[in-house]
Amino acid sequence: MEAAPTGQRSSHQSVEKGRSRHKIPRHVETDIAYLYEVLPQLSRIFRIIDKIGEGTFSTVYLAEAQMTDGSRRMFALKHLIPTSHPVRIAAELQCLTVAGGTENVMGVTYCFRKEHHVVIVMPYMEHQTFVDIVGSLSFEDVKHYIFHLLKALRHIHKFGIIHRDIKPTNFLFNQQRREYTLVDFGLAQGTPDTQIELLKELLGLDKAPRSVFGEKNINGTNSHKPGTDKVEGLLLKTKREEVIPRKIVSSKHRSVPVRTPLNQKPKPPTVSPMLTCNCFMTDRVCNVCLSRKQQVAPRAGTPGFRAPEVLTKCPNQGTAIDMWSAGVILLSLLSGRYPFFKASDDLIALTQIMTIRGSRETKEAAKTFGKSIVCSRELPRLDLRILCETLRGLRSWDDTSLPAEFQASRNPAEVKQDAGSPTKKRMSSGSPRSIAELQEMGWDKVPDNAYDLLDKLLDLNPATRITASTALQHPLFKDMTD
Known part of the structure; x- marks a missing residue:
């Protein structure tokens, strides 16, 4: 997976304050010096402040530039690894230029290239780290968050872009300003009718296994x-x-025993x-x-957010895989548990999905896209409301029949507390919240519509999974303007 175009810090002010308190690590200074060396033109425009993101395919830096009107602005500089395929780089740029800059989708300001080094310059957006705020969001915040994520997905899907790596770190969120931006098209692919010309080339290019594009085979x-x-x-x-x-x-x-001639x-x-x-x-x-x-089938993306058709290596994958990932995000937001799914292998990841959605339902859905799954134990489909309310602390664990997998995932501090006192329950991630606090944040009044949308996003069958355009018309958003 690629680094996001912004870093872990919430604003460039915090970066500057951090620099005044302590020196940037030596290895970061070395990396910045190297970037100036391989792309000298950067030094004439930008003052690179810090490294704010690093992934398999790129490194992202925070930089400041003086504009023609005398003001100073912050930018994110994404330095792509030199071994990236030129078509892949050009396709990412085309996604940003054609579909970016509107509808909660990141745009591109400029691009620098010298020999095999490429730096994409994008606006820097102040944001909060998802893991730090998932437990503090009200239900109203969650509704706005998922609404704007769906707007971004509807927009890119209109262009025939499959993002393939939808996750909270790729959908930046500024809670105070209620600003949202979808970033990182480094793993994007196109639908057969995509409007992004270079993604059409990738349709053929990505059929051949390439280590530079793929992930480690776990x-x-x-x-x-x-x-x-x-x-x-x-x-x-x-x-x-x-x-x-x-x-x-x-x-x-x-x-x-199998015997083989020595010369064969x-x-x-x-x-x-x-x-x-x-x-x-x-x-x-x-x-x-x-x-x-x-x-051989596309399986890009981040573990925990891959759709069933990706996990089972279905060769025909479309925009529905982005919708599944959006459903996993909504599941985290409603339950307060992040990450919700965490598995080291695709088969184990599939077992976790079956634990939530049911074994019979998963097997039936797999048949629709040409896969056959065997499960030695029948798993019932869980009630999504009961699941989320229990994990968030609105229901007592003793009053539910959740599988042992969820019982074992409870915070140890929670288990030691009085099991009969729901006010002392701790959410799976974030700070402890009492029932009174949860009620104040609107978590006791989550409408059935929210879980209906979640159910449609987590539809195991990609052919019937809700689209972004249809999801935005869902009754959950009836009081919101598009």
Whole structure:
């Protein structure tokens, strides 16, 4: 995933104050000096203040420039890694220039290039870090937040842009000013009818696996750590004959060694229909499942926000994957828990989704996009209101039948408190809130419409998942002007 065009600090004033109190780390000074060296023209316009973001594909700096009218403005300078494909860089710029600058979507001010070094200059937006404010937002704040996120998605989807990395750190939020900006189109792809010409080229370019664009394969055997394949009470595995076993199973269920001539490379043995993996009908995901043959399909994005069709490597992915990610954000906002989903592997991530949305529903939805899932335990679909109100502290844990996965995720400080006193419950993230405080913030009056929208955003079937345009017409937003 790429670094966002702004950093973790809420404003450039705080950056300047920080510089006056302590010196910038030496390695940051070295990086700034290097940027000046590879792009000398920057020094004639910008005073680079600090490094404010760093990701796999880029590094972002905060810089100040004096304008022609004498005023000084802050900018975010996004330095792309030199190995980025030229078409990928140009496509990101085209997304920013064609669709950016309006409807809560970040625009571009300028672009510098020298040889293989590229810096994209964008306006700097003061914002708060999502993890610091998710527990302090009122329901009214949440409604405005998701409304403006949907506006941004509707806008880019009109251009045939699939963002592919929707998450809170890519949707900047200034709580005081109620300003919002969608950033980071470094992983964007186009729909078949996209209006962004360079995204059409990426449709063909991204079909071939490229390490510079992809992510580390966390399903491979090298990345698997002992002890991480256990999932409480759950098993997921694809019902495709993709696993390459160490032995071939004969008709008499005996292990038969595979012999290969010395001058011939061994061929992967075929899989017998009778062969099952080591974890079938057990409460874990085994190494065989985790090391299954990889399918070629787009799976960009951030763990925890990937849609079911991305997790199962469905080759046909559209703007619906952005809507699922928006649904995960709304789930965090309504429950006060961030991040909501956190898994190291796509299969485990799918089990977490099934825990919320139900195993039968997940299997049925997977069939619609050509995937078959086997689950050794039936999981009921949860009531989203009960789930969110319990996690936020409006319901007692003893009064609900939430799965053990959620019981185990409670804050240890909460468990030690009086279980019968709901006023002492602690939210999953953020500062402790009493029932009175939650009521004052409007959390006891969340309408059914909010959970109806959440249900439609988290539709397991991408074909029927609500679109951004339709979502903005939802009754939840009837008192808001578009």
